[in-house]
Amino acid sequence: MFDQNLVFTTLLFFNWMVLAYFVGINIAYFGLLFISYFELLRYSRTIRHERWRRILQSPLTLPVSVIAPAYNEEVPIAESVRSLLMLQYPRMEVVVVNDGSRDSTMEVLIQSFGLVKVPTQVETTLNSKPIKDIYRSPDYPNLVVVDKENGGKADALNAGINVSRYGLVCAIDADSLIEGGALLRVVRPFLEKPRTTVAVGGIIRVVNGCDIEAGRLTKVRLPRSFLPMLQTVEYLRAFLFGRAGWSALRSLLIISGAFGVFKKETVIAVGGYKHNTVGEDMELVIRMHHHLRERNIKYDMFFLPDPVCWTEVPDSWKILGRQRNRWHRGLIDSLLNHRKMFMNPKYGTVGLLGMPYFTIFEMLGPIVEMSGYIVVPAAFIAGVIDLEFFIAFLSLAVLFGIVLSTGSLVLEELSFRRFPRAVDLLILLGAGVIENLGYRQINTLWRILAFRDFIRGNTAWGRMERKGFAKK
Amino acid sequence: MLLEQAGELRGVDRENMTLAFENLGYVEKSVRQLRSRTWWRKLNAVSKLETMRSMSSISPLLSASRDSIEDVRLGAVRALCELDDTRGLGMMFQAMENSTRWAPERVAEAILTIGPAASAAVREQLQKTQTGHLDAKLMLIALTGLLRDAEASDILLNFLTGPDKEARSAAARALGEIGDPIALDKLQEALHDTEWEVRAEAARSLGLLQASDFIEALGEALSDSRIEVRYRAAWALYQMGEKGSEFLKATASKDGSLAAGISAQLLAEAALGVESVYV
Secondary structure (H helix, E strand, O other), X not given: OOOHHHXXXXXHHHHHHHHHHHHHHHHHHHHHHXXXXXXXXXXXXXXXXXXXXXHHHOOOOOXXXXXXXXXXXXXXXXXXXXXXXXXXXXXXXXXXXXXXXXXXXXXXXXXXXXXXEOOOOOOXXXXXXXXXXXXXXXXXXXXXXXEEOOOOHHHHHHXXXXXXXXXXXEEEOOOOEEOOOHXXXXXXXXXXXXXXXXEEEEEXXXXXXXXXXXXXXXXXXXXXXXXXXXXXXXXXXXXXXXHHHHHHOOOOOOOOOOEEEEEHHHHHHOOOOOOOXXXXXXXXXXXXXXXXXXXXXXXXXXXXXXXXXXXXXXXXXXXHHHHHHHXXXXXXXHHHHOHHHOOOHHHHHHHHHHHHHHHHHHHOHHHHHHHHHHHHHHHHHOOOOOHHHXXXXXXXXXXXXXXXXXXXXXXXXXXXXXXXXXXXXXXXHXXXXXXXXXHHHHHHHHHHHHHHXXXXXXXXXXXXXXXXXXXX | OHHHHHHHOOHHHHHHHHHHHHHOOHHHHHHHHOOOOOHHHHHHHHHHHHHHOOHHHHHHHHHHOOOOOHHHHHHHHHHHHHOOOHHHHHHXXXXXXXXXXXXXXXXXXXXXXXXXXXXXXXXXXXXXXXXOOHXXXXXXXXXXXXXXXXXXXXXXXXXHOOOOHHXXXXXXXXXXXXXXXXXXXXXXXXXXXXXXXXXXXXXXXXXXXXXXXXXXXXXXXXXXXXXXXXXXXXXXHHHOOHHHHHHHHHHHOOOOOHHHHHHHHHHHHHHHOOHHHHO
């Protein structure tokens, strides 16, 4: 029935494709790891001599508007806002945007901070749903609470930017916890290169398992459950060698929506956050590259590994699946929206390195990886490849994954040492091995399903359940 | 650990600590480290010398301020400023002129630690640099304001009426910080500047100077097309005491206009005590 030669040739072809992809992606990964190593080393050697108190006391330090969109966050909101108000920074305002929550988020805010309605003029430079009221607190002069109609996260951020008064805006998730000195650290590049710096992102770390008291992280611990533990390794890898490497290559395409500072003027110039996308953070960053490179404007974007934002990660498969599906839909949407930049020398390293990498290895990666899981065993069964090659390939795939995770942990140890106990590192090393056996494959499947949902036009965020910091 | 503690000390305790560092040979060791070929060792050394505050390190720090590595140079001049030594200032002004290598903000931050002793040198440099590098000029203008150098008012007035909008805006702000009444008329004129940044800073400065003769002029600014100008004008009026507050109340009672809206906002914010966050 089958033309055996055709099957054989097809399998062989696919195997070569998978092998070529495997070689390509690992060259890219190891290249990034290598670059990140030197970048982080240089950064940690410089930053340890910074006089933070001097920046804190300087009247020249640029003021920042911290914008925290909140939707149905009645449990963590009061604690989160309190922790934002405690940030060490000389001049800042905290703009909390209640995006038409259906729960009692607004009531909790009014009660917790003694909010009073203030008639406030707002200059509408970015599109957003109507603002109902603006509140201020006599106890917290730098707190502004915006109550608006529901329009999604991007819409809430745009409304927050319209209301904000300072030249730098820091977009954060209301359910995340920013470390006390993190804002000061993340703003530093704007002081070093005030003309050219347009965006800076900090690192996101997993808060599950850590001790938190009164909105402050008091002890760093590893998560106690399985899924958050694996995500801890993933986050370290994604940030410490992923983003640090891309930042050094001047091709940073993502600044996490949970913690990033932007020059307001540039955000407004590109039209603010895009509605109808689930990856508004990445989309904004790529649009900024697009806009600035097209106009030949000199600019800088940085990832910094020490300003830390702690976030609660999902500890159920279902919610994690939704999150990863959403992230991948956001990635596909952002890359397709700006496909003009792909391999286009006009966009410099972003067009020639960043966009191809994210398109080929991040966006299409799950499809190739899943094909590999099917084609390589099939080729082995059909006798296209021999047992030695099959075992060697599988072992190398797992080994490279482990080496990369270990590499991230080495970077962590060399630079910031957040996990004080040696046993924590051993546990994380173990998690770096285990994640290759099942977790990684399920993740791949979620990301493949994201293609289906993207084609169907699904722009839903999916419900996230947060326990809130107060309960920890 | 000693170095960490030393950074926290002030007065006689700090002097004693410096003496201890010298006697224990730490200063000498760091000076030797300045001759290292590795950039981060040199950076380490200037950082330690900054904390140890020994006068014997001035000469080696002056040499380090000419190092080929930017961080080392900046570290060295910061250390010199920490010693209240103005000999590094020339080097700093040069650095400001070349903002692609050194951030003027960071240099200015260091100069501020010297305090009023740096005023004369800053003023002199500002005079020299009238047509020079923009970022350097802006930072020097800001410094004269932050150092409250009244002798710089005339130079700043020249900038306020000059062709460069960023310099005009910086000068308007600095004149308010200095608080010299000589600037009042020019600041009032600046309320009609073509650039909103200049108008906003002029309004703020009139508020700082509590220029109650200019209530009408500030009242006009309440209808400015930019919210930044309107808000600062309202704030300035509020600084004038009862007369200004009455003006704001009267304006707020006229419904519908931009001036009425911003006046009502300022009064509501002032009632809560949150009005000064943005100026």
